[in-house]
Amino acid sequence: MLHIINKSPFENHTLDSCLRVALNEPGAALLLTEDAVYAASKGNVIESKIVDALGKVKVYALWPDIEARGMQDRVIEGIKMVDYGGFVDLVAEHSNCQSWL
Amino acid sequence: MTESTGGIDFEDEDASGVIKKFMFVNRKAPYGTIYALESLEVVLISAAFDQDVSLAFLDDGVYQIVKGQHTKAIAMKNFSPTYRALEGYDIEKLYVEKESLDQRGLTEDDLLVDVQVMSSAEMAKMMSEQDVVISF
Amino acid sequence: MASVELNGKTYETDEEGYLVNLGEWDEGIAAYLAEQEKVDMTESHWEVVNFLREYYNDYQIAPAIRVLTKAIGKKLGAEKGNSKYLYELFPYGPAKQACKIAGLPKPTGCI
Structure with a gap:
């Protein structure tokens, strides 16, 4: 399953809940969009959660949202960047997806 | 393509009779926002389409089905009894994540409907088996 | 917002004639609403109306027709x-007509 998150990890606990579930699932992928891309940046209290997740599932971030927020030089290594076309490909590649609110 | 896209397939004109697995994921407390009530309405309508419908309760969503809700004084409709009507709508798959209950100091006995309590890992498996997952 | 005057009482209704406040319901307004719907209330009609009120009281929704028939069959x-x-009892749609007479809101996704 492709798990999509769009809210900042500093605003709510959706990322925690998503990871709690998704990290159990082989083949799961996480896509960070909109304000959730702050979770893709280094040097903050969330970083270790993402680094841990990278060892278990694939993590993607939407490049236009990264760039819009000035996070392009801080992206955690191992996170793959996708553009809008790549977003569509991810949705199509996975058997199902969930947009976490 | 029906099974691979995971979405609702509008292109398949001969889709009548195809039963898909729909899961509604509830993660919000009942009265602070409209999500819980909206989800419940969508669930009730979905019952008319003879699909394989299940509900998952995670995080604050578990508060939707705790016993003893009395909303008179906040002047809002108490829709918690409606979860007990789901059985009559042939919606009998209610899944609750154990971790969410534990975090909140709740147990299965605190809930007003019969549910299947499961771990995060089991929940992940349930979710991955769905055709469509709609999150509230 | 419309209203109905009956035996010195005022009942608020919506634009389709459904009672706004469930708590205001009584047999008088039920009989009036039935008349509006051109339904001649017999014991069988009351049985269904009372069943709907009980169902609503238990579950806080008006049942979908499929759910209603099943539940009535059981009870x-x-x-x-x-x-x-x-x-036969409610020719213009049991959920719609019977719910209106019972003072319930219009059922979600009903006929």
Whole structure:
């Protein structure tokens, strides 16, 4: 399953809940969009959660949202960047997806 | 393509009779926002389409089905009894994540409907088996 | 917002004639609403109306027609638990007409 998150990890606990579930699932992928891309940046209290997740599932971030927020030089290594076309490909590649609110 | 896209397939004109697995994921407390009530309405309508419908309760969503809700004084409709009507709508798959209950100091006995309590890992498996997952 | 004056009482209704405040319901307004719907209330009609009120009281929703027929069959007997029986009583849609007479809100996704 492709798990999509769009809210900042500093605003709510959706990322925690998503990871709690998704990290159990082989083949799961996480896509960070909109304000959730702050979770893709280094040097903050969330970083270790993402680094841990990278060892278990694939993590993607939407490049236009990264760039819009000035996070392009801080992206955690191992996170793959996708553009809008790549977003569509991810949705199509996975058997199902969930947009976490 | 029906099974691979995971979405609702509008292109398949001969889709009548195809039963898909729909899961509604509830993660919000009942009265602070409209999500819980909206989800419940969508669930009730979905019952008319003879699909394989299940509900998952995670995080604050578990508060939707705790016993003893009395909303008179906040002047809002108490829709918690409606979860007990789901059985009559042939919606009998209610899944609750154990971790969410534990975090909140709740147990299965605190809930007003019969549910299947499961771990995060089991929940992940349930979710991955769905055709469509709609999150509230 | 419309209203109905009956025996010195005022009942608020919406633009389709459904009672706004469930708590205001009584048999007088039920009889009036039935008349508006051109339904001649017999014991069988009251049975269904009272069943709907009980259902609403238990679950806080008006049941979908499929759910209503099943539940009525269980409670009042199989010969009454089918849409033919209910449509004979309420020809313009049991959920719609019977719910209105019972003072319930219009059911979600009903006919």
